[in-house]
Structures are given as structure tokens and as C-alpha cells.
Amino acid sequence: RLGEKVAEHDPEIIKALRSFGSLDWKYLLVFASPQTDPLTDELAENFRKIRKVSRFIALYHRRFKELYPEENSSFIFAAQVKLARINDLTSPFLIGKMITVALDGISLKQLTNLLNRNLINDVEANDCMELLKNSITLDKPIKTSMEDEFIFFKHAYGRFYARAPLAMWILEKFYGDPFEQYQKTNREMLNNPDYKLELDFSSHNPLLVLAFPNFRKANMVAKERSIQKAIMLATLAARLGKESEIVNFSSGQALKTMQKENKTVFYNTGPNKTDENGSGDDIMLPAITPDLDL
Numbered sequence: 001r002l003g004e005k006v007a008e009h010d011p012e013i014i015k016a017l018r019s020f021g022s023l024d025w026k027y028l029l030v031f032a033s034p035q036t037d038p039l040t041d042e043l044a045e046n047f048r049k050i051r052k053v054s055r056f057i058a059l060y061h062r063r064f065k066e067l068y069p070e071e072n073s074s075f076i077f078a079a080q081v082k083l084a085r086i087n088d089l090t091s092p093f094l095i096g097k098m099i100t101v102a103l104d105g106i107s108l109k110q111l112t113n114l115l116n117r118n119l120i121n122d123v124e125a126n127d128c129m130e131l132l133k134n135s136i137t138l139d140k141p142i143k144t145s146m147e148d149e150f151i152f153f154k155h156a157y158g159r160f161y162a163r164a165p166l167a168m169w170i171l172e173k174f175y176g177d178p179f180e181q182y183q184k185t186n187r188e189m190l191n192n193p194d195y196k197l198e199l200d201f202s203s204h205n206p207l208l209v210l211a212f213p214n215f216r217k218a219n220m221v222a223k224e225r226s227i228q229k230a231i232m233l234a235t236l237a238a239r240l241g242k243e244s245e246i247v248n249f250s251s252g253q254a255l256k257t258m259q260k261e262n263k264t265v266f267y268n269t270g271p272n273k274t275d276e277n278g279s280g281d282d283i284m285l286p287a288i289t290p291d292l293d294l
Contacts, residue, residue, distance in 0.1 A: 028082065
């Protein structure tokens with residue numbers, strides 16, 4: 001929540017968001033100097049700050065619309081989207097990708113909240129559509145993040161080997177080449193959505209057993225967020241009366257629709273691949289709680 005004292009900073013905040021939101025997409029590449037050492041102490045602290053900034057922007061978006069309901073607030077959504085894309089470009093490892101996915105989720109949650117309250121006008125809806133299209137175009141595939149994560153794995157494995165060379169040598173003799181196993185498991189997981197990830201200490205290197213369950217979850221969450229962005233794009237198009245040919249960008253299949261309260265609601269079947277009419281594990285826009293928990 002934003003405290004009452006934020007009011008004295010309104011002009012400063014609005015100016016900063018307008019400036020950042022107006023940053024030309026092509027200049028985002030200026031910031032694309034990826035983190036090369038995944039184990040640096042500063043990395044996690046930066047990610048915490050980025051999430052806090054994203055939450056602040058989302059909450060301020062709501063404040064702005066309540067203060068100036070007739071004003072176009074798309075510059076705030078632009079700042080939110082560009083913050084996520086800059087993080088995506090500059091954070092090549094899996095943790096960076098998951099923070100980006102979280103940032104996209106925060107911005108979608110706030111936009112859904114404003115749409116549900118009819119606080120987004122047609123001009124804003126059109127602007128947000130264009131921003132979402134650019135966001136989707138520049139969204140780094142989870143596969144790329146997983147390939148970058150292989151660098152991290154080798155980096156971490158080297159640290160372990162330097163500290164306990166005999167133990168790591170014994171593990172390699174018993175389990176085989178960990179890098180070959182990593183890449184094989186990674187390919188199977190990404191190329192086959194139904195791949196059953198069953199790793200245990202009797203057949204796989206312990207480091208792989210500890211790491212890959214998180215990779216599988218990250219892959220599923222990233223896909224869900226990508227689908228939610230497509231759903232938001234289709235929802236905005238319907239709001240403007242435009243023909244919607246938006247698809248699930250992960251599968252290329254058309255989104256599902258149903259009528260609810262005289263509105264067309266878009267959704268997609270979830271991991272079980274069963275159409276449950278927007279229930280079960282079907283994927284929809286983020287659920288909004290009364291206090292907008294971000």
C-alpha cells in the first residue's frame with residue numbers, strides 16, 4: 001500500500017515514470033550487458049530492488065487512475081513493461097528469467113484490476129495492446145535462459161570441484177559426465193512437454209537431482225505467464241471491438257472463449273490439456289483479491 005506521504009512526491013513520480021516509459025525500445029539494447037558472474041553478491045539484492053520497484057509502479061498506476069480518471073495512464077504500464085524487458089535482457093540466468101516472469105505477473109495483475117473496475121479507456125486499451133505486442137516480441141524464450149543456465153551449472157560445478165576434487169571425481173566415475181546428463185535432460189524437458197522428470201540419487205548426479213525439479217517448475221510458470229499475456233492482448237482487443245486472432249504463443253493454438261456476465265472471457269487449457277471451462281488448472285488472467293495483494 002502507498003502511504004499518505006506519497007502525495008507530496010506525485011509530480012516527481014509522474015515525471016520519472018513518463019520519462020522511463022517513453023524510452024525507445026531500440027535503446028533497451030543499451031542496457032543489455034548481461035551479468036557474467038552468476039554468484040556475485042550484488043545480484044540477489046538487485047533483484048529484490050527490481051521487484052519492489054515493479055510493485056510500486058503497479059500500486060501507483062492504481063493511485064494515478066483514482067486521482068486522474070480521465071488521464072491516459074498507459075505511460076505507467078509502459079514503464080512496467082520496459083522494466084521487465086530490461087531485466088530480461090540483462091539477466092541471462094534462470095533466476096533472472098523468473099524475476100522477469102514475476103514482473104510481468106505484477107503488471108498483468110494491476111492491469112486486470114483496472115480493467116475490471118472500468119478504469120481503462122479505449123485509448124489506454126489500444127496503447128496497452130501495442131506495449132504488450134512489443135513485450136511478447138522481445139520476450140526471451142525460456143529455452144535461451146536454460147542454455148544460459150548451463151553456464152551457471154558449469155560455473156557452480158567448478159566451484160564444488162575446486163573444494164572437493166576427490167569427492168567430485170568419485171561422483172563422475174559413478175554417475176558419468178554431469179554436463180552431458182544436464183544437456184540431455186534439458187533437451188528432453190523442453191522438447192517434450194509430457195516428459196516425466198524422474199531423477200533420483202541411484203541414477204543421476206546429486207547436483208542434477210537437486211537442480212532440475214526447479215527447472216521444470218520454472219518452465220511451466222514461464223509458459224503460463226506467456227499465455228496470460230496473450231489472453232490480456234485478446235481481452236483488450238475484444239474491449240475495443242477488434243477481431244481477435246490471438247493464439248497461445250507457446251503452442252500456436254487458438255485461445256478458448258466463454259461468455260461470463262455478458263463478456264467474452266479468454267482462457268487456455270492448463271497442463272492437463274483438458275478444457276475445464278476456465279476452472280481446474282485452466283489458465284486465465286490473474287485472480288484479483290479485494291486488497292490487491294501484490
